[in-house]
Amino acid sequence: MSEGSLGLSVGQLLRDVLEERSLSMRKLSELTDIDTSTISRIINEKRKATLDHLEKFAIILEIPLAKLLQAAGYPVDHKHVIHSTYDETIQQLVETSELLSADISIEKVKLQLASYEAYVQTTEGRERILHDFDNKLKLAGGVGPFVDQMKELFTRFKMQDVAKRDLAIIGSALLYFIIPVDVIPDYIFAVGYLDDAIAVQIASSVLTKNS
Incomplete structure (x- = not known):
C-alpha cells in the first residue's frame, strides 16, 4: 500500500504542519536534532523517515x-493503538509479573x-x-494506569x-520511560509501553520494600 493511498504522505503532512506553524526546516532540525538535509529529503520524499525520526517529529510537532x-507507510493496526487508555489485560500481566513473550524479560528491564x-544522579x-518527561507523556497518550503511576513518580522526583x-x-524508571532504548520499542502498538509499565512496577516494588 502506497503512502498516498492512505491520505497525505509524511512529507506533505510535515510540510503542511511547518507552514501552518511558521516553522522552518532549520528550526525543526534544531528542535529534533535531526540534520536539516535529512528533514529536507524526508519532506521532499527523497528518503523514508525512520521510526526514530517519526517519534521526534511526533513529540516536537505534537502530531499523533x-x-x-x-x-510514512508503516503498518498500523488501529484496533490496538494506545491513545488514551492502557489496556487492562496488559496491566494485569505487569502486576502479576507475567511475560507477554520470550522477547521481553523482567531481568532485562531490571x-x-x-x-x-x-x-x-548527574545534572544532565x-x-x-525534568525537560523531556511531559513530551514523552503526551506521546504515550497522557492517561491510563501506568501513566498515572509515572506521573506520581515524576512528582516525587521533582519534590x-x-x-x-x-x-x-x-x-x-522515569529515564526508562523517556529514553527510546527499550526492551520493546515504543512504536510496537498495544505492547510498546509494556516494558515501561514493568519498569514502573519494579521501581514501585523496590520503593515499597525500602519504606
Whole structure:
C-alpha cells in the first residue's frame, strides 16, 4: 500500500504542519536534532523517515505518532493503538509479573534500570527527566494506569522528598520511560509501553520494600 493511498504522505503532512506553524526546516532540525538535509529529503520524499525520526517529529510537532506512521507507510493496526487508555489485560500481566513473550524479560528491564541509576544522579540526567518527561507523556497518550503511576513518580522526583537511593530508583524508571532504548520499542502498538509499565512496577516494588 502506497503512502498516498492512505491520505497525505509524511512529507506533505510535515510540510503542511511547518507552514501552518511558521516553522522552518532549520528550526525543526534544531528542535529534533535531526540534520536539516535529512528533514529536507524526508519532506521532499527523497528518503523514508525512520521510526526514530517519526517519534521526534511526533513529540516536537505534537502530531499523533500513529498518523505519522501511517503517512510514512508503516503498518498500523488501529484496533490496538494506545491513545488514551492502557489496556487492562496488559496491566494485569505487569502486576502479576507475567511475560507477554520470550522477547521481553523482567531481568532485562531490571538491568536497564540499574544502568540508569548513576546517570540519574548527574545534572544532565536530572535535567533530561525534568525537560523531556511531559513530551514523552503526551506521546504515550497522557492517561491510563501506568501513566498515572509515572506521573506520581515524576512528582516525587521533582519534590525530591525521598532518600537519595529512592530518588535514583524513581529517576531510573522515569529515564526508562523517556529514553527510546527499550526492551520493546515504543512504536510496537498495544505492547510498546509494556516494558515501561514493568519498569514502573519494579521501581514501585523496590520503593515499597525500602519504606
